[in-house]
Amino acid sequence: MGRTDFGRMRCPVARSMAVLGERWAMLVLREAFYGTTRFDAFERNLGIAPNILAARLRDLVEHGLLQKAPLPEGARHEYRLTEKGRDFFPAYLALKAWADRWMTGPEGPLVLLEDAATGRPVEVPVPLSATGRPLRPEDVRVLPGPGAGRATRARFGGSPDAAHG
Template sequence: MQRTNFHDMACSIARTLDVIGEPWSPLILRDVWAGFAKFDEIQADLGISRKVLTERLNHLVDHGVLDRRPYDRRPRYEYVLTQKGTELLDMLMAMANWGDHWLAGEAGPPVLYRHHTCGEIGRVELRCSHCGEPMHGDNVDLLPGPGAAVA
């Protein structure tokens, strides 16, 4: 089945989905972030087919989200987050925060986040880069930006 190409849309959400919108991609990024660097480690943790994992890893490398580094002469590779990939972790933490709030159930969240700066367990919150106040979908307006599509 051919995937829809969102790359050329004048929408940052669509363009982001073009890179990581396939359901395995965020889970692969999560695994690399959690320390699963080698193909076999990621494959075993996710239970994903080797073919699909190869396709997803190639896609993420091609888009500059992951780097592939050889670790033996076969060659075999380990995967590391690039700066571009590291910045996607913010979005994954926001997704996890929503999942913790709405889907965690009685057991509570499966993962806690300890902040390096203060050493405390915290959760991700979106804040305005100008005033520092919380930003949510119900307290912002969407305005055309410089990259908006021209009608």
């Protein structure tokens, strides 16, 4: 049997896993966010096998997060973030904030990020509830959105409009 194709699911988060859920993909994006552009630099900074790196870079290009940008030489190229790829940066920062808190050894985070213009540490805001505290899953009501199918409606109940009368 083949592997489940997340790209065929309706849930956008699931579909994003079709590219982001592949092994090394998040780490390849980390490198792109940190300024890596050339194949050999990705290879060195990640410690990844070239066949896997080539496959991931191709995935990320095909899904529109990276693009191959020719170098002045003509034949050589580098991989640059697209608007779509750049737009993933907040999600990366949120993941990094969580990882720095929960997956860091006693020595502390490996890298710190600061605003280049001001020198201030990058702050990652979290969604807040009405009481001003970080929003927890139990504070949230899940409702079917416009893209919901029958199963999602059955599971999460009426539409937002219905709920508000």
